[in-house]
Amino acid sequence: MSGRVYLIGAGPGDEGLITVKGLNCVKEANVIVYDRLIPQALLRYAPSTAEFIFVGKSPEKHTLTQEEINDLLIEQAEQGKIIARLKGGDPFVFGRGGEEVIALKEHNIPFEVVPGITSAVAAPMYAGIPVTHRGLSSSFAVITGHEDPDKAESSISWQDLALESGTLCFLMGVGNLSRIVDNLLAHGKDSETPIALVRWGTRPYQKTLTGTLSNIVEKAKSENFKSPAVIIIGEVVNLREQLAWFEKKPFFNKNILVTRARSQASELSYKISQLGGQPVEFPTIKIEKPDTYQPLDEAIKKLAEYNWLVFTSVNGVKHFFNRLENLDYDCRQLAGLKTCAIGSKTKESLEEKGIKADVVPQEYRAEALIDLMKEQVKSGDRVLIPRAKEAREVLPEALREQGLKVDVITAYETVKDTKDTEKVRKMLKQNELDAITFTSSSTVKNFVEVLELNVGLNEPGAVLANTHIACIGPITASTCQQYGIEVNSIANEYTIPGLVESLIDNLDENVEEEFK
Template sequence: MKSKGKVYLVGAGPGDPGLITVKGRECIETADVVIYDYLASPALLKYAAPTAELIYVGKKGGDHTLPQDGINALIVEKAGGGRIVTRLKGGDPFIFGRGGEEAEVLAAAGIPFEIVPGVTSAIAAPAYAGIPLTHRDFTSTLAFITGHEDPTKADTGIHWASLAKGIGTLVFFMGVKNLPHITRNLMDNGMAPDTPVGLVRWGTTTRQESVFGTLENIVERVRAAGLKAPSIIVVGKVVTLRDTLKWFENRPLLGKRIVVTRAREQASDLVKRLTDMGADCLECPTIRVAPPEDWRPLDAAIENLAAYDWIVFTSVNGVKFFFRRLFETGHDVRALHRLQTACIGPVTAETLMGFGLKTDILPENYRAESVVDAFRGQSVAGRRILLPRAKEARPVLPVELTRMGATVDEVTTYQTVQVRDNAEMLVGELADGAIDMITFTSSSTVQNFKALLPEGEPLERLLNGVTVASIGPITSDTARELGFTVDVTAESYTIPGLCDAILAHYQRL
């Protein structure tokens, strides 16, 4: 007889994936099956094991992928088969999350379960909008209320008179559609028409937007702003602190949708920096970094390291793939003990330092021409230089070093491979005008991005209103050659430099 599995009812938090609890993340990592909701951040799914089954059961605005009874049955079925199930629910599972109902079903079926609380949107969304729900100068009482109650039913489960006169701060879930009903009931039961009200949509995410007013005018203001679900409604004097305490919506790139084309394994730094400034990043890697088709040339160079005077690294990938192969072939860093080193860029130098080697040359500008200039102060005539780098790299460096009298062995250490996984989604977003900016971090990202676009579709039409940002002049030149209009070029050819250039661009607007 197959043993029963176990279910973790996990609160995924309010939208910001950074607000998942440590235990919640562990439950995602160890699950055989993850059953997730509409309001659970998709970014959390990256923590799931590659073998995990991911099942979406989202519900929004009456559009139910699966009704609640079906969700209950699905959880029981998966766990009943002996699997570990993580039921990932937006916010907290026991605060208007129907987690209690799911737990009752599991208890009746005799399936073990645990409850993992989450950060509820009722607290987090107002906090991200600068609204403390309690404050000693305003109120010490707080109530959470469903805003989804049917206004046409004969008997209400909400005691409006008590809410209107006895509670300092009211927080309504899922109440945008019923906002006229909510405000009318509060005023009819004695709450002052000038009581402050705030609505926060997509709280804690880069799509967050807020509308403020009073009980008597908030319905019209929300209608004028076009604010829709999912939104949290806050009623009470604490809302007036918003102007003093708002912090999240002050971020300079809030609401900007920016495409990151960098390889997924390298995109995290760029995504984090842009997200920290408020941008909504759409990861659409156009390349994947892969090993060379044939390791033999690099293996031969590694076996012959004693014959070289210099080794030059032109990228972080070059460093990582070189040392990976060095170790795989049975060597260690002592094999480079007599070589001098040069790096393009501080991040490459930092990566090299991670393997215990300090670079001897670090040019002021992070491009091949600057390395050549730096070598002009060295005696390289008759010296042998090993250049482990990408298959598609520019020829400037080996050509110029050879002209200076050096013998240069250029060895393919890695290659970039085109990725088309998100092509359809990307083109759709561009066609819908949902993209504000596209970032390019290398010539290969430009080339492969262009290859993703439909043939015959004019770039001007597809990229109408889209800003193009490049990490440096070489990448910008490639983009222009392929028909792109480049609006932003970083002066410092690094990820921080690119982010600074993007920020400066939007601050000028």
């Protein structure tokens, strides 16, 4: 039985620019065949069982020839697999997607083509350059900057392009910039015509170089400006000073390390991306099941014996209610219990389960909860705290001192995650990380241990001296200090939004008011 091929335009680089349909196709696929310039973050959306096949091409090296890529798609589809063929930009805008479709059709392979946003429009837009603008340009042309080298002669009408009053967008042309400029000038284009080069358009490390036809070649040479880049020629380039927006975001051109567990990193990573930064996910902890659920199950069966149920994290809520459902119970089992939640997210997680917390401290840490509960508990009350295997003992010890009977039950474990260790070591060594975010004491401890920063002379404080350290709260900051790590910012509100706000306030002194 034949499979199916989805030819998907993955967009120009910002992962958010893929279409909803394109993303749904990725989620459905058994095999992901992808190019060099696609947003790598899109691969996370594929099923965990999917096979990944890289077929990228660069100016210096082709992993596979186009004919070999065609054969690969046919071979995989004939095995009955669903293939998501991810191509940068749009499949049919200099993407050779048409050639792949013809090959599939010749072998009767079912296919669909999903359009993508082309860099010819997106890169200029992210640089503050509209390809059309009333009074300046009523048309735009998209031209290859890299013709087939085997052609006997160019099929580009340089005379017509030189006379064109609209915008010219050349793709894949930085290596041939001098030839493009010379051809336009030779055919009568004004040497003072504005031109812009946008490298890695729509990505956090986007770089824009502007000039005129008379000086851009020398400027690009001086800046060592390389591919991949889009070339924009026309009067619309002069609008950049007024319309530039992306490069003014507070985290633009900044790499920010996210140490949260992979399953929880998306919220922080998304906020960093929205503010123009590059989230570098390095989950130092993994959330896993405990060795046994027996103690938790036994406690759930005897909930009627407790007076208080205290949740210190979203994970505690999640794993507690998973076991509740596993035992064929529901929230009615909590009738008569008073509930406490540390943190707004923990409170919201409880509300999603139909439970409104009776006690939520304004300050999201154990000490604040202790002060709040003093007024409501009485000696002899029984308290159940389902939480991580390893956690601070401040809360249970303080409650016991008040005469309460406290049962601390392991609902989940946090263990080290060692993936991408070498990549992060390299980035630290080359000072490529602008900030590191810590969202718990566990992330700090595991970060130090996984990277072996406490071994020999590589003390954490020295290794991280040039990197901004941001903590979600004072407890996490205190753990950093125990390892000799200087903390540069602490969130006022101990939440992910609070952490992001503290980064905005401290990472960029020139951030515009709209981002605060």
